[in-house]
Amino acid sequence: MIDYLDEITPDVISTVPDGYHGRCKIIFERGYSRESCAVFPTFDEAEHAANMGVNPTVGGYSSVIIEATTEAVTHNTAVDWLTD
Numbered sequence: 001m002i003d004y005l006d007e008i009t010p011d012v013i014s015t016v017p018d019g020y021h022g023r024c025k026i027i028f029e030r031g032y033s034r035e036s037c038a039v040f041p042t043f044d045e046a047e048h049a050a051n052m053g054v055n056p057t058v059g060g061y062s063s064v065i066i067e068a069t070t071e072a073v074t075h076n077t078a079v080d081w082l083t084d
Contacts, residue, residue: 011054014066016043025069028053028061035061038081039074049078058082 016024024046025039040046046066053059059082075081 011063012050016068023069025067027065029063039071041073049081
């Protein structure tokens with residue numbers, strides 16, 4: 001089963017399957033262009049960063065997509081991403 005965070009936060013979409021315990025990539029978007037990506041060690045950290053990303057006073061991104069990945073971790077925590 002796939003969790004759709006957009007039911008809770010309309011601008012955050014997750015395609016990560018239930019029970020997944022691995023790295024997650026976030027794709028930050030402004031309008032229709034992809035602005036940047038970040039990879040976190042866990043879904044929880046990715047979700048935290050995603051919610052900060054769509055907050056207009058913090059990240060200001062129009063939408064965020066969270067997906068499972070095998071890419072190398074770029075940020076260990078959401079706070080690391082925010083302060084990078």
